[in-house]
Amino acid sequence: MNPISIAIINRHAPYGQAKGQEALDLAIAGANFGQAVSVFFIDDGVFQLLITQTPQQIDAKNYSKTFAALTFYDIDDIYVCQQSLTQRNLTPDDLCIPVSVLSAEQLQQQLALHQHLVSF
Amino acid sequence: MTLHIVSTSPFTCQTLGQCLNRMTPQDGLLLIQDGVYALTDQRLYTQLAGIAKLYALNEDMQARGLGDGKHNVEIIDYKAFVSLTLAFERTLSW
Numbered sequence: 347m348n349p350i351s352i353a354i355i356n357r358h359a360p361y362g363q364a365k366g367q368e369a370l371d372l373a374i375a376g377a378n379f380g381q382a383v384s385v386f387f388i389d390d391g392v393f394q395l396l397i398t399q400t401p402q403q404i405d406a407k408n409y410s411k412t413f414a415a416l417t418f419y420d421i422d423d424i425y426v427c428q429q430s431l432t433q434r435n436l437t438p439d440d441l442c443i444p445v446s447v448l449s450a451e452q453l454q455q456q457l458a459l460h461q462h463l464v465s466f
Numbered sequence: 467m468t469l470h471i472v473s474t475s476p477f478t479c480q481t482l483g484q485c486l487n488r489m490t491p492q493d494g495l496l497l498i499q500d501g502v503y504a505l506t507d508q509r510l511y512t513q514l515a516g517i518a519k520l521y522a523l524n525e526d527m528q529a530r531g532l533g534d535g536k537h538n539v540e541i542i543d544y545k546a547f548v549s550l551t552l553a554f555e556r557t558l559s560w
Contacts, residue, residue: 355558357484389484429487454490458468463558 351382353460356391361406366394369466370412377419384423384460385416387445388453391466392430397442413443427453467492469554473499476507485560486513494519494554496547497539502526505537514539523547 354373360366369385376383387395394410401408416424426445431437438447448456457463470493476482482504489495495517497504502522504510514520515538524541527533533541542550551557 357560388488389480450488454488457488457558458490461556463468463556465558465560 349380349382350462351384351460352376352462352464353384353386353457355386355388355457355463355465356394357389357465359390359393360399360410361401361404365466366391367407367409369464370409372464372466373416373421374419377416377421383419383421384425384456385421386425386427386453386457388427388430390430392426392434392436392441395426395441395443395445396436397440399442410442416443425453425456467494467555469494469496469550469557471496471498471557471559472501472504473497473559475500475503476510477503481560482510486510489517491518494521494550496542496550497522498526498547499523500530502530502532505532505539521546521550 354369356366356369358365373383373385395413399408399410424443424445426447428447428449431447438445470485470489472482472485472495474481482501504514505522520539521542522539524533524543527541
């Protein structure tokens, strides 16, 4: 059976709701079932990757630590929207893992390569 | 060729703008729930008018008092909604 390609798209900042954690759970579950999972961070979703997060202060778990483990689940395609970084005065150096930064056009092309798109 | 589905009002939420930024000319846009209010947004009028495949769900438009036929959009019912999801290669619910 050929693996299904799934793009998981993070669009929201990390705390206040559980979207980020749920997206991460789905990514890992998908990879565990042998599917080809890519993870995208666009708009406020890029805030999930900030290396300087200390959410213990607001009694939240720092699930951004898990992003570094994605490679052990064979999730190596992590994409970030350049425009979203720029709008928020961020660079890839501000992020907790190495990512592929995509222009608006590249982002459209990359998303179109996937069979399923799931947005959080 | 992706069908983008937006369910929130552009007056309270930036989702539609973010979606429009990332659509290709081949993509379709389906407005459902509060997303149908986008058809009244004067700021978005030109941009929405430029979308070749623009749809809105009839039930949600009628329910919100927008079913007066003055909006430039293809109005569909639930059955057509299902067909649309099959006609496009993939869907993205924003």
